[in-house]
Amino acid sequence: MNEETRARRHLLDRIREDRLVTRRDYLRLLVTVSGGLLAGTIAVASGIFRRHGTETGAARKVADSVATGESFTFSYPGPDDPAIGMRLDDDSLVAYSSVCTHLACAVLWIKESGKLECPCHNGVFDARSGDVLAGPPPRPLPKIELRERSDGIYAGGGSA
Ligand code: FES
Structure with a gap:
């Protein structure tokens, strides 16, 4: 070769x-x-x-009571779904997933402004509707139904 x-x-x-x-x-x-x-x-x-707060669950007690203008935090519908509830100035109760719809930071209740705010990128949400008022969040906060009973405040379930 x-x-x-x-x-x-x-x-x-x-x-x-x-x-x-x-x-x-x-x-x-x-x-x-x-x-x-x-x-x-x-x-x-x-x-x-899945998106936080998009599921509905059985009614569950989430607080004993809340004063006007104050807020409380809880998890709903699952233990990994943080939520925030508030009693507004007109005594109505509202609650939302507290996971910002932008990049999932925790939103905070700002009593002085009466709005929910996300500190990460200055997202602002309407406390009555969960609608976006300012900032980059693309969607409103998912709403959670609250009902007040004689023994406390319940989330979800649909019946009082
Ligand atoms: S994560 Fe809330 S505004 Fe960006």
Whole structure:
């Protein structure tokens, strides 16, 4: 075998090895992408990416009482769904998910302004409706129904 034949054979061997690596890499990429899509599909189907406060739940006592102009925090409908309730100046009770609809910071009740404010990017929400008054939040705060009974304040459930 002369030098030129040896060099040609060596070059062909390298090309074959490169093809194998390319196929392996392609298969690895295919398996990774398919696995990622499958995991994402399972996560969406199981509700991992649901929006806070968009579910309704059974009626549950969330506070004993609240004075006019004051607020209280609770979780609803699940333990990982932070919420805030307030008694407004006209004695009405309102409650919302306290997860800002922009980037999920916690909104705060500002008694002096009578509004809900998000300190992260200065989002401002109307306390009566949950509507966005200022800032970048794209949607109103999800509302939670509150009912006052003789033994306390209840969230959700639909019946008093
Ligand atoms: S996270 Fe609330 S305004 Fe950005």
